[in-house]
Amino acid sequence: MTASGKNTRLSFFWQDSEEEKDDRVTMFDVVNGQMKENIVIQQLIVIARLPRSLAEKTRLGDYYEELVYKSKVLCSYEAITGLLLIYPTCLLHVIEGSRETLNSVLKDMAQQPKSVLLEAKIVFMGHDLQSRLFKDWDYKVLKANQVASKAAVEGDEEENTETLVCSVLSALQQLKKHLATGAFPEEVLDENPELIISQNILEKLMSRDDFMSPQQHLEIYNLPLNISVEIGKVDPRSLFPDI
Structure with missing residues (x-):
């Protein structure tokens, strides 16, 4: 399934930077104002709990x-x-x-009713990525038997939050290697179920209080900068104390 055209909170950041750009600009692009912009790519990883009443997850x-389209x-x-x-x-x-x-x-997630999403948490936000993990946007509905076996193997160890987040990032990097062949995520995960991030890990992350909700993040992001108007002002009398 693709969409290709049809305050102390825990946070983790990628510091390496590279902008996506295409230097091939035609005269048509310039005349019609369609010259491609340089986009600083960022990555968001968010988790959310689903209500039991949500039967049709494909919808x-x-x-x-x-939304992505x-x-x-x-x-x-x-x-x-x-x-x-x-x-x-x-x-x-x-x-x-x-x-x-x-x-x-x-x-959108912050505005979803509880009949769709019970709660959501931002696990990771990466800035100025060197490269993308995915070539397109896809979704996959996982069956209970695809997530149960791995959770049972993990046991009930109490990992710290950073370890859990790193396990999610590591699993996504492993998935990226398999996608390098041009395969779609759905078929890769069907053929390699060990690449599926455990539901058990996500449940543990949901129980932690270290993360912001989408609403909290947006409220902080939209706060105005408090820049003092006094900054940069110089009293002339201080320059000429004898006057």
Whole structure:
């Protein structure tokens, strides 16, 4: 399923930077104002708990597929990539794009009724990525037997929050290696179920209080900068004390 055209909180950041750019600009692009912009790519990883009453999870995937498609139409110069994994009890959404795209997804999640999402937490936000994990945006609905066996093997060890987040990032990097062949995430995960991030790990992350909700993040992001008007002012009398 693709969408290719049809305050002390714990946080983790990628510091390496590289902008996506295409220097091949034609005269047609210049005349019509369609020259591609340089987009600083950011990555968002958010998890959310699903209500038991949400029976048809495919409709949730279709909803976000349409949301991503609309974002692509509005920003035709920007590639939006990622992966939405819908588990029996929760979801994991990885999305890569501009800051505006990430904020639009967070805003949508913050406005979702409890009949769709019970709660959501931002696990990771990476800035100025060197490369994307995904070539497009996809979603996959996971069956109970695809997530149960791995959770049983893990046991009930009480890992710290940073270890849990790192395990999610590591699993996504492993998935990226398998996608390098050009395969789609859905078929890769079906053939390699060990690459599926455990629902048990996501449940543990959901129980932690170290993360911000989409609403909390947006409130902080939209706060105005408090710049003192006194900064830069110099009293002339201090320069000429004898006057």
